[in-house]
Amino acid sequence: MKRAEHEIRSNVGKLLKQKKIDVFIGYEKGTLPLRTSPCFVSSEKEARKLIWNSFCTNNLAVYLPHIMSRVKNKRSTRVGIICKGCDSRSLVELIKEKQLTRDQIYIIGISCSGMVDYKRILSQVNSDEVIGVDETADEITVRSKEGERVFSKEENLCEPCRTCKHAVPTVYDMLIRTAQQPRQATTSDSTVHDFLMKPREERWQILEQELGQCIRCYACRNACPNCYCKECFAEQTKPRWFGVTTDLTDIIFYHTIRIFHQAGRCVDCGACVRACPMNINLRLFTRMLVDEVKERFGYEPGVAPEELQPLATYSAKDKQDFMIEPE
Amino acid sequence: MVKRERLGVILSESRLPELIASLTETYRIFGPSKKDDGESFAAIHKSEELALDYGNTKMSPKGFFFPQTESLMWYDSADKKAKQDKPEVQPTLLFGLRPCDALAISYLDKVFLSNEPQDPYYRQRREATKIVCLACNSPSPTCFCTTVGCGPDSEKGADIMMYKLNDRYLMKALTPGGEEIFTNIDVETEPATSQDIVEKDDLVNKACQMVKRFVDIDEFKEKLNNFQGPWWEKLAQKCLGCGICTYFCPTCHCFDVTDEVVKQSGRRVRTWDSCMYPLFTLHASGHNPRPGIKERMRQRIMHKFNYAVEYYGETFCVGCGRCIIHCPVNIDIRQIIMDIAEER
Amino acid sequence: MEQSDDKTIGQSDNKTNPFEPRILAFLCNWCSYAGADLAGVSRFQYPTTFRVIRVPCSGRINPLYIIKALQSGFDGVLVSGCHPGDCHYISGNYFARRRFALLKKFLEYLGIEPERVQFSWVSAAEGARFAKVVKQVTDDIRKCGPMNYFKKNRNFVERVL
Numbered sequence: 001m002k003r004a005e006h007e008i009r010s011n012v013g014k015l016l017k018q019k020k021i022d023v024f025i026g027y028e029k030g031t032l033p034l035r036t037s038p039c040f041v042s043s044e045k046e047a048r049k050l051i052w053n054s055f056c057t058n059n060l061a062v063y064l065p066h067i068m069s070r071v072k073n074k075r076s077t078r079v080g081i082i083c084k085g086c087d088s089r090s091l092v093e094l095i096k097e098k099q100l101t102r103d104q105i106y107i108i109g110i111s112c113s114g115m116v117d118y119k120r121i122l123s124q125v126n127s128d129e130v131i132g133v134d135e136t137a138d139e140i141t142v143r144s145k146e147g148e149r150v151f152s153k154e155e156n157l158c159e160p161c162r163t164c165k166h167a168v169p170t171v172y173d174m175l176i177r178t179a180q181q182p183r184q185a186t187t188s189d190s191t192v193h194d195f196l197m198k199p200r201e202e203r204w205q206i207l208e209q210e211l212g213q214c215i216r217c218y219a220c221r222n223a224c225p226n227c228y229c230k231e232c233f234a235e236q237t238k239p240r241w242f243g244v245t246t247d248l249t250d251i252i253f254y255h256t257i258r259i260f261h262q263a264g265r266c267v268d269c270g271a272c273v274r275a276c277p278m279n280i281n282l283r284l285f286t287r288m289l290v291d292e293v294k295e296r297f298g299y300e301p302g303v304a305p306e307e308l309q310p311l312a313t314y315s316a317k318d319k320q321d322f323m324i325e326p327e
Numbered sequence: 328m329v330k331r332e333r334l335g336v337i338l339s340e341s342r343l344p345e346l347i348a349s350l351t352e353t354y355r356i357f358g359p360s361k362k363d364d365g366e367s368f369a370a371i372h373k374s375e376e377l378a379l380d381y382g383n384t385k386m387s388p389k390g391f392f393f394p395q396t397e398s399l400m401w402y403d404s405a406d407k408k409a410k411q412d413k414p415e416v417q418p419t420l421l422f423g424l425r426p427c428d429a430l431a432i433s434y435l436d437k438v439f440l441s442n443e444p445q446d447p448y449y450r451q452r453r454e455a456t457k458i459v460c461l462a463c464n465s466p467s468p469t470c471f472c473t474t475v476g477c478g479p480d481s482e483k484g485a486d487i488m489m490y491k492l493n494d495r496y497l498m499k500a501l502t503p504g505g506e507e508i509f510t511n512i513d514v515e516t517e518p519a520t521s522q523d524i525v526e527k528d529d530l531v532n533k534a535c536q537m538v539k540r541f542v543d544i545d546e547f548k549e550k551l552n553n554f555q556g557p558w559w560e561k562l563a564q565k566c567l568g569c570g571i572c573t574y575f576c577p578t579c580h581c582f583d584v585t586d587e588v589v590k591q592s593g594r595r596v597r598t599w600d601s602c603m604y605p606l607f608t609l610h611a612s613g614h615n616p617r618p619g620i621k622e623r624m625r626q627r628i629m630h631k632f633n634y635a636v637e638y639y640g641e642t643f644c645v646g647c648g649r650c651i652i653h654c655p656v657n658i659d660i661r662q663i664i665m666d667i668a669e670e671r
Numbered sequence: 672m673e674q675s676d677d678k679t680i681g682q683s684d685n686k687t688n689p690f691e692p693r694i695l696a697f698l699c700n701w702c703s704y705a706g707a708d709l710a711g712v713s714r715f716q717y718p719t720t721f722r723v724i725r726v727p728c729s730g731r732i733n734p735l736y737i738i739k740a741l742q743s744g745f746d747g748v749l750v751s752g753c754h755p756g757d758c759h760y761i762s763g764n765y766f767a768r769r770r771f772a773l774l775k776k777f778l779e780y781l782g783i784e785p786e787r788v789q790f791s792w793v794s795a796a797e798g799a800r801f802a803k804v805v806k807q808v809t810d811d812i813r814k815c816g817p818m819n820y821f822k823k824n825r826n827f828v829e830r831v832l
C-alpha cells in the first residue's frame with residue numbers, strides 16, 4: 001500500500017510537471033476515520049496529498065463527463081485519473097458512449113485487491129471512539145479508546161469486490177501494482193440466484209422494504225458514472241413522468257427506471273450502494289441486469305473496448321422466448 | 328404535578344418508567360428508539376423503548392413539523408371544489424431531543440412562523456408539540472456545536488431541559504409549555520440542590536471540552552461577504568450534487584410545491600427540495616441562474632452563514648455533523664469553513 | 672394515460688361478473704395497429720379490455736411508459752410490433768426485442784407477475800392473430816387479478832367530496 005502510494009505521488013507529480021496532464025483526480029485523506037475523499041490536484045506539490053489504501057472506494061470516473069463538458073479547450077485538456085478495475089470499466093463504457101475520448105485522459109491503473117466496506121466496520125465498533133486505523137496486507141486494525149480491534153479485510157469487503165473478476169484495469173496508460181495480488185474471484189455471485197429462489201410476493205415485499213427507506217436524494221444516481229444525462233428522466237417536467245413525493249410507487253418508479261437505464265452498462269462497481277445514506281441494498285437489483293446481460297448477450301460492460309454495447313446493437317437471431325405466441 | 332423549583336428538580340433514573348407512563352396519559356411521545364440503537368425517533372410507549380444514551384439520530388427531527396411529503400390540498404376543477412388538508416395533530420412530546428436539534432427547530436420556527444403569512448401546516452404541528460431536550464454528556468467527533476453558537480447544554484428551543492447526572496436526571500422547565508408538562512405529570516421528584524448544579528456544570532464543561540473549536544467563525548463569516556470569493560470553485564469540485572447534506576440537515580427547509588393531476592382533479596403537494604439540485608433554480612425559459620455545482624455549493628454555505636444571519640440574526644448551522652457523516656465524498660463543512668477562513 | 676380513473680372498467684361491476692382487467696396496448700402503427708383494425712373489421716370476437724396507444728414503432732417504446740401505465744392503474748401492458756424483418760424502419764423491432772427481453776425478466780425478478788407485461792408480433796394482415804393475443808393476454812391478466820400493489824392512489828375526487 002505504502003509503496004503504491006509513493007508511486008502514485010511521484011508519477012502524478014512528474015506528469016503534472018511535464019504538463020502531460022492538466023489535473024489529476026485521485027484520493028486524499030478523509031476527515032473521518034475509515035474514509036477517503038476524492039481530490040483534484042494540479043501541481044507537483046499538491047500531488048503529495050494523494051493516498052492509496054483499502055478505503056479508496058469512490059468511483060472517480062463519475063467526475064469525467066462533467067469535467068469534459070465544462071472545459072473550454074477540449075482538444076488540449078488532459079485529465080489524469082486513478083482507476084481500480086471497476087473504475088476503468090466505467091471509463092470504457094463512457095468512451096463507448098462518446099462522453100470522453102481516450103486520448104483526453106491519462107489513466108493510472110492500479111491492480112486492486114478489493115476495497116473494504118467502511119460502513120460494515122463502523123457498525124462493529126463505536127465510531128465515536130475511533131482514534132486511528134492501520135492497514136496491513138490482509139487486516140485492518142482499528143484503534144479506539146477501548147483498545148484495538150483487528151478486522152479481516154476478506155470478511156469486510158465491499159459486496160461487488162467479493163466476486164470481482166476484473167480487478168486489474170481493462171484500460172490504462174500506466175499500471176501500478178500493489179504488494180498484494182489483484183483480486184481474482186473464483187466463486188460467482190449468488191445474489192440474484194438467491195433472490196429468485198424466493199416466491200414472487202416475497203420478492204416484491206423485500207423490494208418495498210428496501211426502497212421504502214429511500215429519501216429520494218438521488219445520490220445513487222449522482223454517484224454512478226453512467227448517470228451523466230444532462231436531463232434525467234427523474235427531473236423532467238415536461239412531462240413529469242412520476243410524482244416527486246415519497247409515495248412508495250413513486251420511489252419504485254424511479255429506481256426501476258434508473259436501474260434499467262444501466263442495463264448493459266452497469267459495471268457493478270457498487271458506487272450507488274455506497275453513496276446511499278439509507279444503506280439500501282440497491283445491488284440486489286442492479287446485479288440482476290448485469291447477470292442477465294451476460295447470460296443473454298454474453299456481454300460484460302467495460303471489458304472489451306471495441307465491443308458494441310448490447311442495447312446499441314442486435315442480432316436477427318436474438319432469442320424471443322419471452323414473447324407470446326398465441327396458439 | 329411536579330412543583331416548580333428554582334434550580335430544577337431531580338428525578339431518580341429508576342423513576343423514568345413512571346415519568347414516561349405519566350406523560351403518555353397526556354402526550355403522544357416520540358423519542359430515540361432502542362429498536363435501532365437511537366438511529367431514529369419512534370413512538371414511545373414505555374421507557375424501555377428509549378435509547379437515551381444515543382449519539383444523535385440519523386435523520387433530523389425536522390420531519391415532525393415539516394414532513395418530506397405533505398398534501399396541502401385536494402381539488403376538483405369540474406365541481407369547483409377544493410379541500411385543504413389538515414394535519415392530524417395531537418398533543419405530542421419530543422422526548423430526549425439533542426440541544427442542536429432543538430435549536431434548529433427554533434430556527435425553523437423563525438422561517439415558517441415569524442413572518443406573515445405563517446405556514447399553517449407547520450404551525451398546527453408545532454403548536455401541538457413540546458420539546459424535552461437532553462443535554463449531551465459525550466458529544467461525537469463530528470459535533471462542532473460550540474463553534475456555531477450552540478452547545479451541549481444549549482437551551483434554546485427546549486421546553487424542558489434534562490441533564491443526566493450519574494443515576495439521576497436534573498430537569499428544568501424553561502417555558503410556560505414546559506411548566507404545563509410538569510403540571511400534567513405525576514411522579515416523585517426532589518428539588519435540585521446547589522450540589523447537583525455543580526455536578527451538572529462539571530459534566531457540561533467536560534462535554535464542551537470534547538467538542539473541538541477549530542476555527543474563528545467570525546473571520547469566516549467576514550470572508551463570506553465576498554460573494555465572488557475565489558475559493559468556491561475548488562471547494563465544490565468533488566461535490567456530486569446529491570443533496571444528502573441538505574436532506575439530513577436539521578435547519579434546511581427548502582421545499583417545492585407540485586400538483587398531481589388526473590383529468591380535472593388533483594392534489595397539491597409539498598415536498599422537500601434542495602439548493603444542491605439543478606431543478607431548484609431552473610427557470611421556465613431554460614435559463615439557470617445557478618448553472619453548476621459551484622454556484623449551488625455557494626448558495627448552501629452562504630444561506631447558512633450569511634443570508635440567514637442577515638434575515639434572522641442566526642447562523643443556520645447548529646453543528647450537528649450530519650452532513651459530514653453522510654456525504655458520499657466526505658465533504659466536511661468544517662473543512663470548508665477552515666479553508667475559507669484561512670484563504671488569503 | 673391519465674384515463675385510469677375511469678370507473679367503468681378495471682373492476683368487476685358486480686360480484687357475479689369476473690374481474691375485467693384494464694390493459695394498455697402500445698401498437699405499432701405499421702402492423703399491429705392495422706392488425707387490430709382488421710380484427711375489428713372482420714368482426715372477430717375478442718374482449719374489450721384493451722385501451723390502445725398507437726406508436727410509430729415498437730422501438731419507440733420506452734420502458735418508462737410501461738412502468739407509468741402500471742403505476743397509473745392499468746392491470747397489464749401489451750406491446751406489439753412488426754415481425755422480425757418487417758420493421759418499417761428496418762431494425763426498430765430488433766433493438767426493441769433486446770430491450771424487452773431484459774425488461775420482462777427484470778420486472779419478473781422484482782416481483783411483478785410475468786403475465787402483466789407482454790410482448791407480441793402481429794402484422795397488419797393478422798387480424799385473427801390479434802384477437803387471439805388479446806384474448807390470451809386478457810385471460811392471463813385476469814388470473815393475476817387487479818394490479819393493486821403498484822397503483823398510486825390518486826382518487827382525488829373522493830378526497831374533495
Ligand code: SF4
Nearest residue numbers: 224266267269270272
Ligand atoms: S448502477 Fe451502481 S453499480 Fe452500476 S455502474 Fe452505476 S454506480 Fe456502479
Ligand code: SF4
Nearest residue numbers: 227229232233258261
Ligand atoms: S437514471 Fe437514466 S436518465 Fe437519469 S441520469 Fe441515469 S441514465 Fe440518465
Ligand code: SF4
Nearest residue numbers: 214215217218220276
Ligand atoms: S441514494 Fe439511497 S436514499 Fe438516495 S435516492 Fe438512492 S436509494 Fe434513495
Ligand code: SF4
Nearest residue numbers: 566567569570572654
Ligand atoms: S452530500 Fe456531499 S456530495 Fe452530496 S451535495 Fe452535499 S456536499 Fe455535495
Ligand code: SF4
Nearest residue numbers: 576644645647648650
Ligand atoms: S450544515 Fe451540517 S452540521 Fe450544520 S446543521 Fe446542517 S447538517 Fe448539521
